[in-house]
Amino acid sequence: MSIPLPLRLLSRTGEKFEVIDCRGSRSPAIDHFDIITYTWGKKEDPYNCRIPGVNWNVKLAKQKLEDIKRLMIQDNIQYLWVDCICLAQDDEREMSSEIPKMYQYYKVARKCYILMDMEEVWNPQDIVDNLKFVDHILANMGGASMASEAFLTGKLTDILSQWATANWKFPMDYSTVRSAGIDLGVLNCYSTCINRVRSLLSNSYFTRVWTFQEMLLGKNITMYGAYKLHAWISTSRVLRTASVNAILRVLDEDCLVLNALQTQVRGVSSARTDIIYGGPSWWHENHKGVCNIFSAISITPCECEMRRDIFRGLLGVFSGLFTAEEVERDLNGDDIERISYAFFKQLSMRTGLAWKKLAISSGERGECDWIPVVANHNNPMTTDCFAAVVNLGRLKPKGLAKAFAVTGLLRTPKKYMRIVLNNSDRGFNFIFRGCNPGKKVKTGMFSSETIPVNDQPREVAADETGGILVQCATMLGSIMDPGGDVVQYRRRLLHKLQPHWNISDPNAKPTGWEDRCVSGTGWENPHPHGFRVHNRSMNFRMSSITDCGSRLENESTEKIACEVHINCGCVIIAPFSLIFEAITAVSGCSLGGTSATLEQDRIVLRDGLGLVQVGDIGKAFSLVAYGGNTDSHRLYANSCRSTRIHRSVVPKLWWPTGRALVREEFTHGITDSLRDYDYVQTGGSGNLLICQNRPLGHYKIIEVCVDE
Numbered sequence: 001m002s003i004p005l006p007l008r009l010l011s012r013t014g015e016k017f018e019v020i021d022c023r024g025s026r027s028p029a030i031d032h033f034d035i036i037t038y039t040w041g042k043k044e045d046p047y048n049c050r051i052p053g054v055n056w057n058v059k060l061a062k063q064k065l066e067d068i069k070r071l072m073i074q075d076n077i078q079y080l081w082v083d084c085i086c087l088a089q090d091d092e093r094e095m096s097s098e099i100p101k102m103y104q105y106y107k108v109a110r111k112c113y114i115l116m117d118m119e120e121v122w123n124p125q126d127i128v129d130n131l132k133f134v135d136h137i138l139a140n141m142g143g144a145s146m147a148s149e150a151f152l153t154g155k156l157t158d159i160l161s162q163w164a165t166a167n168w169k170f171p172m173d174y175s176t177v178r179s180a181g182i183d184l185g186v187l188n189c190y191s192t193c194i195n196r197v198r199s200l201l202s203n204s205y206f207t208r209v210w211t212f213q214e215m216l217l218g219k220n221i222t223m224y225g226a227y228k229l230h231a232w233i234s235t236s237r238v239l240r241t242a243s244v245n246a247i248l249r250v251l252d253e254d255c256l257v258l259n260a261l262q263t264q265v266r267g268v269s270s271a272r273t274d275i276i277y278g279g280p281s282w283w284h285e286n287h288k289g290v291c292n293i294f295s296a297i298s299i300t301p302c303e304c305e306m307r308r309d310i311f312r313g314l315l316g317v318f319s320g321l322f323t324a325e326e327v328e329r330d331l332n333g334d335d336i337e338r339i340s341y342a343f344f345k346q347l348s349m350r351t352g353l354a355w356k357k358l359a360i361s362s363g364e365r366g367e368c369d370w371i372p373v374v375a376n377h378n379n380p381m382t383t384d385c386f387a388a389v390v391n392l393g394r395l396k397p398k399g400l401a402k403a404f405a406v407t408g409l410l411r412t413p414k415k416y417m418r419i420v421l422n423n424s425d426r427g428f429n430f431i432f433r434g435c436n437p438g439k440k441v442k443t444g445m446f447s448s449e450t451i452p453v454n455d456q457p458r459e460v461a462a463d464e465t466g467g468i469l470v471q472c473a474t475m476l477g478s479i480m481d482p483g484g485d486v487v488q489y490r491r492r493l494l495h496k497l498q499p500h501w502n503i504s505d506p507n508a509k510p511t512g513w514e515d516r517c518v519s520g521t522g523w524e525n526p527h528p529h530g531f532r533v534h535n536r537s538m539n540f541r542m543s544s545i546t547d548c549g550s551r552l553e554n555e556s557t558e559k560i561a562c563e564v565h566i567n568c569g570c571v572i573i574a575p576f577s578l579i580f581e582a583i584t585a586v587s588g589c590s591l592g593g594t595s596a597t598l599e600q601d602r603i604v605l606r607d608g609l610g611l612v613q614v615g616d617i618g619k620a621f622s623l624v625a626y627g628g629n630t631d632s633h634r635l636y637a638n639s640c641r642s643t644r645i646h647r648s649v650v651p652k653l654w655w656p657t658g659r660a661l662v663r664e665e666f667t668h669g670i671t672d673s674l675r676d677y678d679y680v681q682t683g684g685s686g687n688l689l690i691c692q693n694r695p696l697g698h699y700k701i702i703e704v705c706v707d708e
Contacts, residue, residue, distance in 0.1 A: 008086040019053030033079035038115035096328035102316025160185030267296040267603035280319040294389035295603035301382035354401030358388035368399035416630035417623035424561035428545040435569030462544035463508035466517035478533035493585040498549025529648035534637035553577035568633040620664035625656030660703040
């Protein structure tokens with residue numbers, strides 16, 4: 001039985017290669033072919049690859065092309081589809097015609113090879129075996145911290161000795177670990193395996209949109225360099241029995257990273273299952289599977305050389321979503337706003353469901369206004385644009401969406417906090433300017449003193465970073481969640497932020513550092529009535545922080561700083577990831593409770609990454625509240641000055657509740673008294689606030705609810 005063939009294939013006869021036209025009159029009878037997925041590697045000037053049948057210059061790294069040829073020889077591959085030499089990359093018509101057929105080609109291919117560049121050559125089966133070995137050792141340790149104290153066979157002892165003297169991979173000094181009395185062989189074996197797993201999934205292969213699609217579509221996947229990801233990740237917790245705080249902290253961080261990787265792998269595996277059993281039209285009715293695709297591709301942001309390919313790179317997954325003519329008409333050029341609108345509109349029309357991302361948008365088109373306007377910008381374009389894609393409900397004629405909503409929000413929204421997004425490349429800095437420093441605070445019946453202003457930048461020493469981060473989180477909690485438990489708040493915030501920094505002494509970051517680094521100080525358990533956050537100020541430069549594990553910090557957001565103005569006069573300037581994690585760390589928040597969870601092996605993201613867009617640089621957002629009193633911060637700040645030092649300052653008004661994030665231009669004036677505010681629940685990705693300006697009028701999405 002004949003199979004649908006690509007336009008061209010790379011053919012091999014012995015060690016001779018040729019690209020053949022599969023639809024030409026002289027094409028040989030082909031009953032099978034394989035596919036390879038890879039990253040192009042370092043860009044090269046277009047060159048003649050000197051393969052017969054390739055009548056255009058290619059940009060693929062020459063070494064990568066040689067690797068592909070070598071693979072064909074080693075694995076005895078006769079026909080292979082290689083996009084860079086089987087598709088004329090500069091022929092827009094040909095590309096538009098072939099891109100929608102990717103699902104078909106991957107489905108009928110005999111095998112899909114994954115070619116990755118790896119710094120170190122290793123056998124993935126060795127990782128499986130070595131982690132099983134570690135597990136076996138621990139099962140026979142009987143609680144002993146050293147293998148020499150356990151009753152192990154001579155063979156096991158010899159293997160441990162080899163690991164103890166092998167190239168040291170554990171991220172702590174060899175002599176420090178040795179003095180801790182923890183078995184060196186066990187730790188080094190474990191760390192070597194985990195480092196390889198992490199290097200595998202941080203490989204550039206997994207950060208490209210096209211290879212994400214190919215990984216999902218490929219049949220009988222064989223990794224040329226590594227395979228079977230899931231088997232070794234699931235056993236990453238085997239060393240949690242160690243008893244030294246510094247070592248436990250390293251293992252705790254490994255567990256956070258590996259749990260995230262495991263979530264990603266399982267989400268990808270679930271997507272493959274949906275595609276395999278659902279066929280090319282799997283996405284027509286499987287709305288949970290569609291959400292999982294968008295979550296899986298945005299959990300680790302992917303990028304493309306050409307911005308439009310962020311959307312075009314998924315057309316194989318959504319087979320048949322666009323025809324060749326529609327691809328050329330709607331998904332060409334660099335206008336991301338037009339392409340994004342076309343993509344989500346087409347997906348909605350073909351499924352009968354209204355698909356949108358969470359981002360707040362003020363643009364109106366007159367049709368499908370629930371699809372957010374995506375700003376064109378010069379920043380790196382990644383699959384963050386698919387973060388928090390939600391299904392509103394049934395699509396009706398004229399581009400209207402019918403959704404179930406919770407009604408009865410009778411109160412008027414009032415602004416009390418303003419957030420501005422700015423470009424910044426100054427590293428991880430935290431500035432807090434309280435509204436009272438420089439003013440007088442009461443010290444006695446008739447006496448007062450000036451509140452000090454601490455606005456001079458302070459460079460934080462590496463080993464002091466943990467304690468300073470806890471202080472910053474305490475300040476944020478006192479502003480963002482003033483009525484809550486500030487200790488629990490900062491634990492949530494720092495756990496979600498997952499900051500990584502360099503230290504000179506491993507004891508500077510012990511396990512449970514979020515509490516231990518301020519133990520015994522006034523920051524350990526500050527009483528909300530005595531903390532007086534409005535009287536404080538600080539300016540910290542934490543240059544030792546290298547990165548954060550939060551998904552809110554990535555290539556698109558790492559150079560964005562937020563400037564927050566509270567209506568009392570307090571100002572906060574901090575990295576994007578810290579501020580938006582701080583907003584969603586509030587107790588009872590409908591966002592941010594979990595970065596990613598697995599429901600029926602599908603990924604559900606709740607981290608609020610989609611709240612704003614990278615193209616919003618220079619724009620402002622406001623937090624509004626539907627409950628409580630938005631003057632509470634201002635009145636409490638006055639009390640912090642007028643109440644004598646060392647006396648409790650008890651709030652007199654309810655703190656703001658029922659918060660929502662809106663664009664700065666949102667208003668609610670006297671003429672808007674007839675507005676009806678309701679909200680649509682999205683299943684955990686943030687509720688959408690809607691309003692009706694007049695009775696019987698259409699509702700519009702205006703905000704994203706932060707609180708339930």
